[in-house]
Amino acid sequence: MRIRLRTLVAASGALALSLVSGCAQGGAAGSSAHTVTYWLWDANQLPAYQACAKGFEKENPGLNVKITQLGWSDYWTKLTAGFIAGTQPDVFTDHIQNFGQYADLKVLEPLDDLGIENSDYQPGLAANWIGKDGHRYGAPKDWDTVALFYNSKMTEEAGLTAEQLNNLAWNPKDGGTFEKAIAHLTIDRNGKRGDEPGFDKNNVKVYGLASNGGGFGDGQTQWSNFAASAGWSYLDKPRWGTKYQYDSKTFQSVVQWYFGLAKKGYMPPLSDYNVQSNQANTQVAAGKAATAFDGAWMISTYAGFKGRDIKTALTPVGPTGKRATMMNGLADSVTKASKNKAGAKKWVKYLASDECQKVVGRYGVVFPATKAGTEAAVAAYRKKGIDVSSFTKPVADKENFRTFSYPIASYSADMTALMSPAMEDIYGNGKPVSSLDETNEQINLILSQ
Amino acid sequence: MTIASSSPPSRLPVGGAAEAHSKPRTRRTETGENRGDGRLAALFIAPALLGFVVFLLWPTLRGIYLSFTRFNLLTPAEWVGLDNYVRMVNDPIFWDSLTVTVEYVVINIGVQTVAALAIAVLLQRLTQSAMLRGIVLTPYLMSNVVAGLVWLWILDTQLGIGNEIISAVGVERIPFLADETWAIPTIALINVWRHVGYTALLLFAGLQAIPGDMYEAARVDGASEWRMFWRITMPLLRPVLAVVLIMTVIGSFQVFDTVAVTTAGGPANATNVLQYYIYGSAFGRFQFGYASAMSVALLVVLSAITVLQYRLTRAGRTDLG
Numbered sequence: 049m050r051i052r053l054r055t056l057v058a059a060s061g062a063l064a065l066s067l068v069s070g071c072a073q074g075g076a077a078g079s080s081a082h083t084v085t086y087w088l089w090d091a092n093q094l095p096a097y098q099a100c101a102k103g104f105e106k107e108n109p110g111l112n113v114k115i116t117q118l119g120w121s122d123y124w125t126k127l128t129a130g131f132i133a134g135t136q137p138d139v140f141t142d143h144i145q146n147f148g149q150y151a152d153l154k155v156l157e158p159l160d161d162l163g164i165e166n167s168d169y170q171p172g173l174a175a176n177w178i179g180k181d182g183h184r185y186g187a188p189k190d191w192d193t194v195a196l197f198y199n200s201k202m203t204e205e206a207g208l209t210a211e212q213l214n215n216l217a218w219n220p221k222d223g224g225t226f227e228k229a230i231a232h233l234t235i236d237r238n239g240k241r242g243d244e245p246g247f248d249k250n251n252v253k254v255y256g257l258a259s260n261g262g263g264f265g266d267g268q269t270q271w272s273n274f275a276a277s278a279g280w281s282y283l284d285k286p287r288w289g290t291k292y293q294y295d296s297k298t299f300q301s302v303v304q305w306y307f308g309l310a311k312k313g314y315m316p317p318l319s320d321y322n323v324q325s326n327q328a329n330t331q332v333a334a335g336k337a338a339t340a341f342d343g344a345w346m347i348s349t350y351a352g353f354k355g356r357d358i359k360t361a362l363t364p365v366g367p368t369g370k371r372a373t374m375m376n377g378l379a380d381s382v383t384k385a386s387k388n389k390a391g392a393k394k395w396v397k398y399l400a401s402d403e404c405q406k407v408v409g410r411y412g413v414v415f416p417a418t419k420a421g422t423e424a425a426v427a428a429y430r431k432k433g434i435d436v437s438s439f440t441k442p443v444a445d446k447e448n449f450r451t452f453s454y455p456i457a458s459y460s461a462d463m464t465a466l467m468s469p470a471m472e473d474i475y476g477n478g479k480p481v482s483s484l485d486e487t488n489e490q491i492n493l494i495l496s497q
Numbered sequence: 498m499t500i501a502s503s504s505p506p507s508r509l510p511v512g513g514a515a516e517a518h519s520k521p522r523t524r525r526t527e528t529g530e531n532r533g534d535g536r537l538a539a540l541f542i543a544p545a546l547l548g549f550v551v552f553l554l555w556p557t558l559r560g561i562y563l564s565f566t567r568f569n570l571l572t573p574a575e576w577v578g579l580d581n582y583v584r585m586v587n588d589p590i591f592w593d594s595l596t597v598t599v600e601y602v603v604i605n606i607g608v609q610t611v612a613a614l615a616i617a618v619l620l621q622r623l624t625q626s627a628m629l630r631g632i633v634l635t636p637y638l639m640s641n642v643v644a645g646l647v648w649l650w651i652l653d654t655q656l657g658i659g660n661e662i663i664s665a666v667g668v669e670r671i672p673f674l675a676d677e678t679w680a681i682p683t684i685a686l687i688n689v690w691r692h693v694g695y696t697a698l699l700l701f702a703g704l705q706a707i708p709g710d711m712y713e714a715a716r717v718d719g720a721s722e723w724r725m726f727w728r729i730t731m732p733l734l735r736p737v738l739a740v741v742l743i744m745t746v747i748g749s750f751q752v753f754d755t756v757a758v759t760t761a762g763g764p765a766n767a768t769n770v771l772q773y774y775i776y777g778s779a780f781g782r783f784q785f786g787y788a789s790a791m792s793v794a795l796l797v798v799l800s801a802i803t804v805l806q807y808r809l810t811r812a813g814r815t816d817l818g
Contacts, residue, residue, distance in 0.1 A: 125780060132570050149783065153571045316655070318764055319672030324646070325653045336655055461782045472765035477677065 083112045084391045085137040086380075089123040092348060096411035100404040104395060111391050131155050134385060138392035139399075142186050142381040144176060144454040145266075145464075148288075150381070151179045152458055157382040157389060158183040162397045169417045170443055173377040176453055180288045186379025187400035188417035190408075192344035193373045193451065194269055195438035196361040197329075202254065202338040206233050206241070214438075216364040220278065220305040226364040230256030230314045233338040242314050249313025257309060258328035258337035259316040262475045265294075265467030265491075266454055269328065269341045271306045272374050277366020278302050282455035289457055290495050294467070294488040300481040307475045318476035332358065343376075344415060344439045351434055360438040368450070373442045375451035377417060415439070462494045557796075564789035574786070581790035591791060593766060594774040595798075597681060601770060602749045604685035610742065612693050617700035618730060622722070630701070633694040641691065645758040648687045649674060674759050677767040684755050684768060696745060703737030704730065739810035743803055750799055771795055 088097060094117045101113035116137065118126055124146060130136035131153070142150070150156050160183055166174040169188040177186030198213060208229055218226035233256035234242030241247065242256060263270030266282075280299045283289025293299060309315040316337070320326065328340035333353045341363070342350070350358040363371045380399045382392045398404050405416035409424025412432055416422055422440070429436045442449035457463070470487040473479040564581055566574035585591050616633060636644065651659040652673040660670045673683040707730065715725050731738075753772040756762060762769040762777070771791065779788035807813070 128570075128780060128783075153569060153783070155571060317672075319675040320654045322649070322653060322675060323761060323763075324758065325649050325657075326655055331655065334656055465777060465782060469763070469766040469769075472763055476675075476764045 081388055081391070082110055083114055084139060084388055084395045085114045085116065086395065087116050087118060087123070087127065087137040087140040089118055089120045089141060090345070090414070091117055091119075092413045093408070093411075096408040096413060097399075099411075100399065100407050103404065103407060104398045107398070108394060111394065113395060131383070131385070136383045136385060138386040138388050139380055139382055139395055141189065142177075142379050144376060144456055145460055147177070147179075147186065147379075147381075148456065148458045148460050151181075151185055155384050156185040157384045157386065157392075158185065159187060159382060159393065159396065160184050162187060162393060162400070164188070164400060168402075170375075170377075170419065170422060171446075172375065172451065172453060173417050176287065176377060176456060177379045177381075178287075180458070186381045187396045189378045189380050189399060190414045190416050191375055191377040191422075191443070192415065193375050193439045193442050194273060194341055194343050195363060195373065196339055197332060197342050197346075197350050197358050198339040198361060199332060199335070199337075200357045200359045202233060206338075208232070210359065210361065213361040216361075217366075218274065218277075218364045219367050220274075220301040223305060223309075224364070227309070227314070230309065230339070231312070232256070234314045236313075242312070247313070249311075252313050252316075254335065255316050255331070255337045256314040256339065258331040258340035259310070259318070259321045260328040260341065261321045261323060262318065262468065262471030264471065265292075265460075265463045266374075267471075268374050268376070268454065269343055271303055272452075273341065273363040273372050274306055274366065275299055275302045276372035276374070276450055276452050277363070277368055277370055279366075279368045281452065283457055286453070287456045289455075290492070292455070292457075292463065292488055292491050292495070294491070295485045300484055303471075303474060303484070304481045310475065318472060332356070344436070347429070347434060347436065347439075348413060351432070360435070362438050362441065370448060370450045371442065372450040372452065374454060375443060376454045457495065459491075459494050459497075463491050466491055560789045560792055563786055564793045566786045566789075568785040568789075569783040570785055571783075577786065581787045584787060585790050585794060590766065590769070590774065594769045594771045597767070597769060598750060598752070598771045601681050601685050601752055602746060604682055605688055605749045605752070606742070606746055608686065609689040609693050609696055609745065610738075612689065613696035613700055613741075614738075616693065616697035617704055618726060620697065620701050621704045630698065633697055635694065636691045637695040639691065641688075641754040642758050644691045645687060645755040648683075648690075649759045652683065675764055677764060680760055680764065680768045684752070684759060687759070688749075688752065688755055692745070692748075696741060699741050700734065700737065703734050703741075706737075707733045733815075735810065736813075736815045739806065742810065743806050746802060746806065747799055750795065750802075 086097070086101075088094070094115065097115055101115060104113060105111060127136065127140060136155070142156075156179075162184070164174055164184060164187055168174070170191055173188040173191055177188065178184050196213070200210075203210075203213060206229075213229065216224070216226040216229055218224040223230075228243065231242035233254070234247075234252060235254045236242075236248040237251040237253050238246075238248065242249075260269045263272070266272060267275065275298075278298050278301075280293065280296055280302065282292060284291040284293065310317050316331065320331075328337070328342055329346055329349055331337040332340050332350065333356065335356075347360075363373050365371050380396045382389065382396055386392045400417070402418050402420045405418045405421025406424045408414065409416045409421040410428050412425055412428030412434075415425045415436075422443075426436055426440060442451050455463070466487055470479075470484060473483065474481055563574060565576060565578060567577050567580070568574035620630060620633070639647075651657050652671075654660055654670055654672040654675055657673075659673070664670050671679060673679050711729050711733075712725055715729060720728070751772055752770050753776065756768050756770050756773050757776075760768040762773050772795075775788045775791045775795070778784045778791070
């Protein structure tokens with residue numbers, strides 16, 4: 049009996065031990081001197097980077113790249129968990145939104161010795177990845193801008209030409225030609241257009257502009273292009289500012305006008321929007337909206353809508369006389385706890401090279417950060433019959449366009465947590481825009497810590 | 498233990514294996530068997546105990562400790578005393594999320610308990626069909642996340658089939674999950690839909706313990722079904738109902754997954770239930786100290802409610818026999 053008991057105890061002890069050690073080693077198992085683990089979130093881009101990895105492995109015999117793709121919503125949670133448990137990848141695709149936080153947590157490896165030159169990439173992309181401490185933590189990977197997607201059948205029926213749509217102007221007082229176009233594209237249940245007498249704003253069949261929600265604190269595909277073309281900036285400095293400017297009167301007048309579109313019936317109310325089930329692209333696909341501001345990463349999604357001929361137009365000209373669009377760039381970062389830093393840096397350097405970015409560009413799924421990579425992507429899109437000039441023009445023509453980055457600052461998660469309900473309160477519950485003064489104060493208080 | 502055993506347990510050596518070896522063989526058989534029982538018991542308890550200590554006791558103690566620190570998980574925790582609790586008391590979002598959570602629990606438990614009781618009584622008094630019992634349980638077989646997503650799509654304001662039907666009969670579309678007023682009741686009812694069958698089955702099991710002759714006697718005395726429900730079923734079901742209530746209330750306070758997939762706490766924090774706020778503070782904002790403090794608050798609230806419920810419903814005693 050005793051022997052059997054002992055065996056049982058030993059066996060269960062061994063099992064428990066193996067469970068514990070199994071947990072600890074699980075994710076890091078792939079890391080070794082010969083392997084570089086790499087994470088990205090966009091499934092569309094996976095084949096492109098697999099092709100890149102092949103080229104890299106050929107150039108670096110004995111080094112393997114192991115790519116893992118995780119959906120956006122799991123990506124950051126899993127990465128955070130990985131940092132804590134020591135199971136983080138060697139290299140991962142990084143977003144400006146999380147850069148400040150990870151830099152503050154000191155989980156990123158400086159990449160100063162990779163020889164990244166700002167001039168090798170589209171303007172602004174490389175400089176954004178230099179931290180508060182002056183060290184580089186990311187190598188430019190790709191970029192995106194925002195433009196106006198429109199259902200060309202609906203615009204034709206409304207008598208709006210592509211040229212007209214590309215020459216719209218707006219202002220926060222009366223909305224300008226942009227609001228006129230959006231109103232005209234709106235149709236109520238009785239077939240009346242938004243700018244016709246007797247329009248029933250409570251029973252709208254097709255909205256002129258799709259809703260993408262309150263826009264958190266960045267408004268990337270919501271209000272940011274309007275606010276920037278009115279001359280407003282998120283922070284007091286382009287990078288690592290310490291004061292947000294949501295209390296600016298200019299900004300608040302833009303927000304009031306923008307969400308006012310919903311009150312007039314030209315844009316769906318917040319209650320029609322859902323981040324899971326009904327984003328702007330879904331509204332366009334379902335024929336519930338004629339136009340939508342959306343990012344370059346959505347080009348293939350919109351192009352794939354069956355029975356809809358979706359085209360794109362430039363963002364409208366604002367009160368400053370310029371058009372504006374957020375130019376956001378991703379980067380590849382190496383983790384500080386990487387078990388194969390030498391290999392990881394080699395891979396990042398390769399990812400940031402023209403060689404790899406041209407390969408990625410040829411897949412026509414994203415705009416790579418180098419100029420040659422971008423050109424390859426434009427050609428690939430053209431081959432698919434997609435005109436992407438609405439996204440590339442703002443980057444090339446600085447005279448008529450203002451491009452701006454996603455806000456680069458510490459505590460961006462706190463900013464988002466506070467701004468997100470504040471904007472929804474204005475959009476959905478009709479709270480006055482002046483309420484942003486208090487929210488702004490709270491955010492700046494956190495930043496001043 | 499055998500019946501023939503002559504040694505009372507108090508005289509057993511407590512030394513362990515070494516001492517057992519030195520005893521004469523005749524004694525060893527008896528004591529060995531006794532000790533074998535104890536050890537076997539310990540062995541059977543061990544996995545559960547290990548789980549309890551590793552996954553419950555230790556995290557709870559550590560959580561309480563962390564609630565007095567500033568901690569971002571990646572750098573060592575820094576002791577800040579009562580700072581997190583002071584912040585919590587002064588945090589309007591915390592109080593707001595507590596209010597929202599209570600609102601959710603009241604609707605969820607209120608509707609669920611009444612509906613489950615009705616289903617259980619109907620199952621017992623009207624039919625013995627195992628198939629019906631199975632059907633009642635079906636929603637429970639679905640994961641919370643799947644149930645949440647299915648309802649999200651059904652109830653979507655613009656595209657949901659539920660709202661298509663509503664607007665087809667001429668009623669205005671209802672923003673079930675996207676409006677401040679509707680969102681919490683909707684989430685509460687989605688979870689009622691998923692859990693009511695399971696709760697009904699627990700109550701049904703409790704009803705089985707009530708002797709059938711009581712109903713027969715009452716019927717002979719001319720009592721109506723309604724009267725029998727209030728005079729026999731309810732009093733005798735009370736201990737089971739009390740335990741079911743305690744369990745469901747605790748579960749209800751911990752609502753998270755349905756919120757995470759349907760509204761993500763919105764619109765404008767209207768569904769920012771406590772667990773969701775805790776999760777966001779910890780894993781979104783890396784404020785593990787503050788999140789721990791709120792978790793401790795939730796623990797205190799739940800413990801108080803449980804003790805209160807236990808007392809009020811006299812859950813430990815039965816009126817039967």
